[in-house]
Amino acid sequence: MTSTPNYEQAADCMTPCKRERTNDNRVDTLYDQKNSKMNPFQRLDPRTVLLVFPCALTCVFLLSNAVLRDFYFILYLFTILACLGRVTHSIVWTVILAATHTPLLVLNTPSYELVSLTLIIRKICMILCTGQILLAAVSVGDSINVMKKMKMHRALIIPTAICFRFIPTLIFEAGIIRDALKIRRLYSTKAILMHPFSTFEIFVSTFLFRTFVLGEELFFSLSTRGLNFKGNHFYQEVGFTYRDALFVLFTALYLVFVLCSPLPEAKI
Amino acid sequence: MYGKIQKLTTYDLIMLGIFNAALILFFFGTAMILHLFPILWGAMDPIINFVLAPIFLLMLVRVPKIGALTIHGLIIGMVHTAIGWWPGFIAGALGGLLADTLVYLLGGYKRKLVAIGGILTFVTLKTAIFYAPLYLFKYIPWFNDVLTMWPKEYIAKYTFYYALGFLVFTWIGSFMGLMMGQRLLKKFFNNTRLYSATR
Numbered sequence: 001m002t003s004t005p006n007y008e009q010a011a012d013c014m015t016p017c018k019r020e021r022t023n024d025n026r027v028d029t030l031y032d033q034k035n036s037k038m039n040p041f042q043r044l045d046p047r048t049v050l051l052v053f054p055c056a057l058t059c060v061f062l063l064s065n066a067v068l069r070d071f072y073f074i075l076y077l078f079t080i081l082a083c084l085g086r087v088t089h090s091i092v093w094t095v096i097l098a099a100t101h102t103p104l105l106v107l108n109t110p111s112y113e114l115v116s117l118t119l120i121i122r123k124i125c126m127i128l129c130t131g132q133i134l135l136a137a138v139s140v141g142d143s144i145n146v147m148k149k150m151k152m153h154r155a156l157i158i159p160t161a162i163c164f165r166f167i168p169t170l171i172f173e174a175g176i177i178r179d180a181l182k183i184r185r186l187y188s189t190k191a192i193l194m195h196p197f198s199t200f201e202i203f204v205s206t207f208l209f210r211t212f213v214l215g216e217e218l219f220f221s222l223s224t225r226g227l228n229f230k231g232n233h234f235y236q237e238v239g240f241t242y243r244d245a246l247f248v249l250f251t252a253l254y255l256v257f258v259l260c261s262p263l264p265e266a267k268i
Numbered sequence: 269m270y271g272k273i274q275k276l277t278t279y280d281l282i283m284l285g286i287f288n289a290a291l292i293l294f295f296f297g298t299a300m301i302l303h304l305f306p307i308l309w310g311a312m313d314p315i316i317n318f319v320l321a322p323i324f325l326l327m328l329v330r331v332p333k334i335g336a337l338t339i340h341g342l343i344i345g346m347v348h349t350a351i352g353w354w355p356g357f358i359a360g361a362l363g364g365l366l367a368d369t370l371v372y373l374l375g376g377y378k379r380k381l382v383a384i385g386g387i388l389t390f391v392t393l394k395t396a397i398f399y400a401p402l403y404l405f406k407y408i409p410w411f412n413d414v415l416t417m418w419p420k421e422y423i424a425k426y427t428f429y430y431a432l433g434f435l436v437f438t439w440i441g442s443f444m445g446l447m448m449g450q451r452l453l454k455k456f457f458n459n460t461r462l463y464s465a466t467r
Binding site: 016042050155159163171200211214218 | 276278279281282284285286287288289290293303306319322323326328330339343346349350351352353354370407423448451452456457459461462
C-alpha cells in the first residue's frame with residue numbers, strides 16, 4: 001500500500017524523511033521546481049563548498065606574501081558573497097580595508113606595527129568572509145545529509161548540525177538579553193568598565209538559562225519530528241555534478257593566478 | 269575507580285549542540301573585541317579561556333558523560349579548519365580525546381574536581397597543539413618574508429620558555445574562569461532544573 005506523502009511537512013522538517021516514489025513522479029517535479037529557484041552556489045554538493053573554501057584559505061594564508069595577492073583573494077570572496085546575496089558584509093569590509101590601508105599609501109615609511117595591523121585585518125576579513133560563505137551556502141539539512149554520506153557517527157552529526165543552525169538564534173537572543181539589561185541599567189559602558197566581572201556574571205547567567213531553555217524546547221520539537229529515526233532516506237539527494245568540477249577548476253586556476261602570477265610593484 | 273561510559277542520548281546530543289553554539293559565539297565575540305586592542309593580543313588565549321570556562325563547566329554539569337569534551341573538540345576543530353587553520357582540528361580532537369580519557373580514568377564528570385581537571389587538561393593541550401606551528405615558524409622557510417619585516421629582538425623572544433609561559437598563563441586564566449563558573453553555579457543555578465540534575 002502506498003500513501004501520498006505530505007510534501008509541505010517534509011520540506012519543513014529538519015530531520016530526514018522517507019522519500020516515497022509515486023507513479024506520477026511528484027517528488028522529482030517538486031525537487032526540480034525547488035532546485036531551479038536556488039542560488040547557483042547552493043546547487044553545488046555541500047562537500048565541495050566545505051572542502052574548497054578552507055583549502056583555498058589555507059593556501060592563501062601560507063603562500064601569499066604580498067598585499068595585492070591578498071586583495072585579489074578578498075575580491076574573489078566578495079564576489080561569491082555578492083552571488084549569495086550578502087552585499088552589505090562586503091561593503092562594510094571594503095570600508096574597513098580602505099580605512100586601514102590608506103595610511104600605508106600616504107606614509108613614506110610605515111611602521112612595522114601598522115603593517116602588522118593591516119596584515120591581521122586582511123586575514124580577519126578573509127576568515128569572516130569564508131565563514132559567511134559557508135553559513136550561507138550550506139543548509140543544515142544538506143550538511144546532515146553529507147555527514148551521513150561520509151559515514152560520520154550520529155553523536156557528531158546532531159551536535160554539529162544544531163550548533164551551526166543555532167548560532168544566529170543565539171546571537172539574536174544575546175541582543176535581546178543585552179537590551180533588557182540596558183533597560184534595567186545593569187549593562188552599560190560605565191557598568192562594564194566599573195564592574196566588569198559582575199556585568200559578565202549577570203549577562204552570562206541569563207544567556208545560559210536561555211540557552212538551556214532553547215535546548216529543551218528544541219529537544220521536544222525534534223523528538224516529535226522523529227529525530228530518533230535512524231534511517232538513511234532523504235527528501236533531496238545530493239551528489240557531485242559537473243557544476244562541482246567546474247567550480248573546483250575555476251577556484252584552483254584563480255588561486256594559481258593569485259599566488260603565482262607576477263604582480264606589478266605596489267607601494268604597499 | 270574508572271568512570272562509566274554511558275551512551276549519549278538524543279537529549280544529551282542536542283544539549284551539547286546548543287552549548288557548543290554558545291561556546292563558539294563567545295569565542296569569536298571575545299576574539300573580535302580583543303583584536304581591537306593590540307596590547308591585549310598576547311593575553312588573548314588566557315582571556316578567551318577565562319570567558320569560556322563557566323560555559324564549559326555548565327555544559328559538563330548538564331551532560332556529565334564521557335565523550336562530551338571529544339565532541340566539543342571535534343566541533344571547534346572543524347570551525348578552526350573551516351577558517352583555514354588546520355592544526356586547530358588536530359588540537360581540538362587530541363585535546364578532547366586525552367581529556368576524556370583522563371576523566372574516565374579518574375572516575376567521570378560527576379566528580380567536581382575531576383570535571384575541573386578535565387577542562388583544564390583540554391584547554392592546556394588544545395592551546396599547546398594549536399600554536400605549535402607558530403613556535404616552530406622560525407624553522408619554516410615559508411615565513412621568511414614575514415620574518416624580515418619584524419625586528420630581530422622580537423623574533424628571538426619566541427623561545428621554548430615563552431611558549432611555556434604562554435601555556436601557564438592560559439592555564440591560570442582557565443582556572444580563574446572555572447572558579448567564576450563555580451560561583452555562577454552556586455549563586456544563580458543552585459536548585460534549578462539545570463543544576464539539580466547532578467544531585
